[in-house]
Amino acid sequence: MIRLFKHYIPHAVVLLGLLDLALLGAAGEFAWLLRASQIGIEPGSLASRIGPLAGFAIVLWTAMIAVGVYGSDALHSMRFACARLFVAISLGIIALSVIDFVLPGATFWRSTLLYAMVIAALLLVFARLLVGMFIGSSAFRRRVVVLGAGLRASRLKALADRPGSGFAIVAYIAMTEANREVEEAISREAIHDLGKFVDNLGASEVVLALEERRNALPLKDLLRIKTTGVHVNEFSSFMERETGRIDLDTVNPSWLIFSDGFSSGRMLSSAAKRVFDILASGLLLIATAPIILLFALLVKLDSKGPAFFRQQRVGLYGQSFDVIKLRSMRTDAEKDGAKWAQKDDPRVTRLGKFIRKVRIDELPQTWSVLKGEMSFVGPRPEVPKFVTDLEDKLPFYAERHMVKPGITGWAQINYPYGASIEDARHKLEYDLYYAKNYTPFLDLLILLQTLRVILWPEGAR
Template sequence: MIRLFKHYVPNAVLLLGLMDLVLLLAAGEIGWLMRAHQAGLVPGPMVERLPQLVAFALFIELAMIAVGVYGAESLQSIRYATARLLVAVSLGVIGLSAIYFAIPQLSFWRSNLLYAMATTLVLLLLIRLLLGKTLGGQVFKRRIVVLGAGPRAARLKALSKLPGAGFAVVGYVAMSEANRVIPEAIARDAIYNLADHVVLLNASEVVLALEERRNALPLKDLLRVKTTGVHVNEISTFLERETGRVDLDSVSPSWLIFSDGFSSGRMVSSAFKRLFDIGASVILLAITLPLILVTAILVKLESRGPAFYRQRRVGLYGQGFDVVKLRSMRQDAEVPGIAVWAEKDDPRVTRIGRLIRKLRIDELPQCWSVLKGEMSFVGPRPERPQFVDDLDQRLPFYAERHMVKPGITGWAQINYPYGASIDDARQKLEYDLFYAKNYSPFLDILILLQTIRVILFPEGAR
């Protein structure tokens, strides 16, 4: 994996993205040449239209990232990739039309844009057909050796079998565990030199998956492995990188303290984030005000009660604030003072409410909280005080998610469907801790782009 701004990008995804970028430039140029030939014009050198070609390529690339073209499913299924490419190109047509209207200097002819889009689909589908499942196959998977043969090693084994896994386990070494569950593991005593064994397996990484580390770390072995150029990682660090979550089952307070992250020197990043929040919330409120008003009228017409409602939530450093949303449930959805989890196909949700929840329209008034500084566009979902009190008692490190501002969208929201149970809250907490630990403007931009995918393909909205 390549680490970009604290975020790991799989080698296969990075390679495919670069190849796509080159193909998009080529598609733009081919479309230009086709239109010039049709009009009987002599095209000048490519450098003269480079700004238009770069704008075309970058915008389509961003649309592809936004709709999930580079997700694990797209790398595994050509049918899935084709569907996402069609959506990305359609979004590209709409977005580029708006950009061309605002900045005419970057525009193509409309007919040239049509040719370029058609060529884009052909080239991008062709490269995926030629590569087949190579990008998601064994060629780009890192080879790892697991030290351990207990339940933690079994977790890595199960993770390596999932579609889209970026690694393959090529060997297990049992370290005298009492609860051994990996039958194919080789006992450490049967290996004369662990470093040579790792090299012979052509492994690029060794992962410590010991059940008990106290007085059990094979320090000499690990030092020799490290000096051969093979990476050595602890299971918590490995799982964080591979899953995009802080794994609560393996993490310890000392790991959180000594690992990279939770940087306090974020003055520039925090200033950038706040400026973006102010500018974006003002623009979004201005653009969506007619939509909010029309939706409010529809909410009032369907059921009795106010169109908007205020609800107490827990924000930065555990401070409370009132969030404003469009009402999507009946007025009598809850007994006063008693918070209730939302359910799948919740009967309390109105017909209009079900629609605006799927499209996230009910969240738009929260831009006011963003403008006031109580929330950010990106961050952990703000929960109600009653839920926070309960979850803080039942989940480790729950309070640490309040070290960053809550957000309208977030890393947990784009990676995990809407949850309404303790187990769901635990899964989302792992994503929230990853965000709090690895925050960067790059990660915020990635989350905002991926939010488009969540809106277009609303899975689990309640």
């Protein structure tokens, strides 16, 4: 994997993304040449079109990232990839048409965009047909040796077997015979020289998946392996990198303290984040005010009660604040206290089902962002009752409050809507990853990917 601003991106995604970017530029150029020949004008030099071509490619590429073209499903399903590609290209062309209208003469003609749309779709689909046999194959997967044969090694085996896995386990080494879960593991006694054994397998990484590390770490072997250029990693860090979440089953306070993350350098990032929140929330409130007022009226007409719903939530450093949303439930929904939302929740009104799916009910929260109580990106704020219960049942739950809560977040784009303690546990793992690895780059990635969640709202309730 490649680490970019503290966030890991698979090599296959980076290579495919760069190829797509080049193909989009080529599609824009071919479209321009075709249109110029049709109307009988000189196309001009390529250098004179570098700016528009780059703009065309970047806008469409951004749309592809936003709708999930580089997700594991799209990387390993041609049907899924084509569907996402066509949506992304359509959205990108609409965005470029708007830019062309606002800045006439600075970009392509709209007729050229139609050609570019068709050519881009053909090139991108053809490229995926060509590289599809390689994506996810051994050509793109790191070779990993696992030290351990217990439950942790078994979990790594399941992770490696998933579609889209970026690594392949070439050997399991049972350091002890106790609690063996992986039957094909090789006994440590059967290997004379562990360092040479790892080198002969062509492994690029060794992962420590020992159930009990006390008096079990082969320090001399690990030192020899490390000095030969093979990366040595421990289980929790490996899981964080491969899954984009903190594994609560194995993490401990010392790992959180000594691992990379929670850096003091985020002070500048936090200042930039606040400036963005103020500017974006102000513009968004102005732009969406008619939509909020329209749906506030519809909510009043659809069911009895106020148009807006106000509820206390827990924010930064555990401080409480009131969040405001368009009401999507009956007024008596919480007469017996706050409850988890359910699938097909009977408390949700007819209009409420719609505004929840398209996230219109979240728009008034932009006011909380403008006031500084929330951010656009961060862990979802919970009600105090849930926070009290979850802090008792889930380790490190209080640490999610070390960053400002948000309207969207890393957990929201990676995990469906949760309505149980187990769901809260899974979402906490993503929230801790965000709190630990926050950068403006990760915020941008989350904001783009939120469009995918809006377009395919399978997790909304």
